Amino acid sequence: MLSIGDFAGLGRVSVRMLRHYDAIGLLRPAHVDPHSGYRFYTAEQLLRLNRILALKDLGFSLNQVQLMIEEKVEPGELRGMLRLRRAELAAQVERDNARLALVDARLRMIEAEGHMNTGDVVLKQVPAVRVAELSATALGYDHPTSITENLSPLYPRLEELLLRAGVAVTGSPLAYYRPAPTGPEDETITVHAAFPIGDAEVGGAEGAGFDVVVLPPIEAASAVHQGPMSEAFRTGGRIAAWIEENGYRPVPPGYAREVYLHCPAELAEWVTEMQVPLDGTEIATGRN
Numbered sequence: 001m002l003s004i005g006d007f008a009g010l011g012r013v014s015v016r017m018l019r020h021y022d023a024i025g026l027l028r029p030a031h032v033d034p035h036s037g038y039r040f041y042t043a044e045q046l047l048r049l050n051r052i053l054a055l056k057d058l059g060f061s062l063n064q065v066q067l068m069i070e071e072k073v074e075p076g077e078l079r080g081m082l083r084l085r086r087a088e089l090a091a092q093v094e095r096d097n098a099r100l101a102l103v104d105a106r107l108r109m110i111e112a113e114g115h116m117n118t119g120d121v122v123l124k125q126v127p128a129v130r131v132a133e134l135s136a137t138a139l140g141y142d143h144p145t146s147i148t149e150n151l152s153p154l155y156p157r158l159e160e161l162l163l164r165a166g167v168a169v170t171g172s173p174l175a176y177y178r179p180a181p182t183g184p185e186d187e188t189i190t191v192h193a194a195f196p197i198g199d200a201e202v203g204g205a206e207g208a209g210f211d212v213v214v215l216p217p218i219e220a221a222s223a224v225h226q227g228p229m230s231e232a233f234r235t236g237g238r239i240a241a242w243i244e245e246n247g248y249r250p251v252p253p254g255y256a257r258e259v260y261l262h263c264p265a266e267l268a269e270w271v272t273e274m275q276v277p278l279d280g281t282e283i284a285t286g287r288n
Helices: 004-011 015-023 045-057 062-069 075-111 144-151 154-165 229-245
Strands: 039-041 122-126 129-138 174-179 189-196 211-215 218-226 257-262 271-277
Touching (some): 004 039, 045 062, 129 144, 129 154, 144 189, 144 229, 154 189, 218 229, 229 271
Antiparallel strands (some): 122 218, 129 211, 174 189, 257 271
């Protein structure tokens, strides 16, 4: 038999953890000396310890681990729990990779400070456009991951609704943002996914499941952004520098309208026009 210290060393855990596992009945010692109270374990118990640690590393609670170890969970239920946890971990990895890419992009922007190129920003008159749209709520304009998670699913759903309604799309998809109307302390925003539909007849739009609105004409500082929208702040920085240099002011709160010109599967190859409305124009939509 192995002393608790030796067993802890071989299992790469602390003695304190083994005592806790004993206290909750998750991993009892093979033998406890009745006189000294010393705990002893067998080498075979390392298999149970390894299973405990593996399940714990997957994010399961100790109560869940105990049920699994003691086979109080049906095999089908256990498979379902493991698949769910795998999906959660995969989603977390995707979110972490997105955050890492965002950090790298911001580092590149910081390194380029003092060398801001505003030559590709132009003053543009954007005509009114009639669109079909769906909307959702995201955490805020400074939470690109939340914007992507809430905005992206709207486009395929809107495409399906337009196809069902027999309404043709007449231009590139676009997005615009407005503060959510829930109070001044709330930083959430409403994200709008839209397709231009021109003068197409839309009978009973409410029953079709989407809204039809007219985005008013705007005078905008416009620039083309190349790459994933998680890095749109780089182009936003160029537009902001141009606005300041040329004595303009953005329409508060300065949200850009985005026109997706090219959207392949590879996000690095995306081409998006960003249009920041300038003072004296409107970004609010008008019902039609």
